[in-house]
Amino acid sequence: MTAVRDVLVIGAGLAGTACAIQLARAGVRVDLVDRQADVSALGSGITLQGNALRALRELGVWEEVKEHGYAYDSLGLRAPDPSGTLVAEMxxxxxxxxxxxxxxxxxxxELARILVDRAVEVGAGCRFGVTPRTLNQDAEGVEVELSDGSRRRYDLVIGADGVRSWTRQAVGIQVDTTPTGMGIWRAFVPRPESVTxxxxxYGGPSYIAGYCPTGPDTLYAYIVEKAQDRSGLGPQEGRAIMRDLAAAYHGPWDEIRGSLENAESVNYTWFETHVLPAPWNRGRVVVIGDAAHVCPPTLAQGGAQALEDALVLTELLLAADALDDRLWTAFxxxxxxxxxxxxxxSLQLGRWLQDGVRGDVPGLMHDVMTLVRETP
Known part of the structure; x- marks a missing residue:
């Protein structure tokens, strides 16, 4: 017998859907809810490192991800000069x-759709536009009331509901989420043929300008600047600022900049960080993913770490016969x-950029990739 038979997962991002998939296909009854109206609202572009792809393969969705995404094996470093000179290829x-x-x-x-479809396929119940209202637990279970009026008792509640986690607050877990001093402009645009x-x-008027191909015809472009209050800007003003910042970068950026026409595809957010100390649970409620740890995307590991949380947690739940301190200590x-x-x-890389220090970026990246190559 597994440690749980009936689970509520709050949040249909990477961590939440991964939990739903693993538990449901093992025969656990799973409800997955998300505050967004539908799966299409869950984000823009994402870079998935190999350890994230390993997790997606374990979830049974790698072939579909490969079909709809864009895979590659190298990284280029370019100079912020008039030619966008390629200075290193790793x-x-x-x-x-x-x-x-x-x-x-x-x-x-698209990744969210694939994961939600997989969760439904293996038996999870998924509801969008639904949020938790109340959560009360005792030694035997958790009583939850949802915004659709439903009320149910669960063996476990998994809060995979992001940086501003409702679940974390509901069980009284305190954490200081702090800005790192950087803000990022993002846009989803057509992919130039030269971008593979x-x-x-690094450098120029912004800290980083980069791009990641996301499919045969699409691209995720981003520019990282000193964090500023951009909250009062309209879509057209935001697009104009991103185009102005992009004017300092050349090579493929010349074509990317020319395609920044759809103002609605441009968004701006600050980098933030926190890491919860142990334990990540309070009784029969646990938080994972960005609710437990969040970092700037300077090393593109946020999604991978969320997926790893889910796979380790569900492995332990399915192998144990009780929710006890041994399970949470192992997690x-x-x-x-x-x-x-x-x-x-990830924070160290950001500090180097902000302080103008010529740090060993390739070495740092190599060390992280060596670490995450080991299975969690």
């Missing part, structure tokens, strides 16, 4: 194993040191 470590690409880019709503991998431009031991190391490395 073969990336295949952190998911030699039989998987090093990296794949993906349109995030991620290239990063913390396998996840907190690894997630913390990735967060710290």
């Amino acid at each position: 073969t990336e470590i295949r952190s998911g194993g030699d039989d998987l690409p090093a990296t794949a880019g993906m349109y995030r709503p 991998r991620t290239d990063l431009f 913390a031991a396998r996840r907190i040191p690894r997630a913390s190391a990735v967060v710290e490395a």
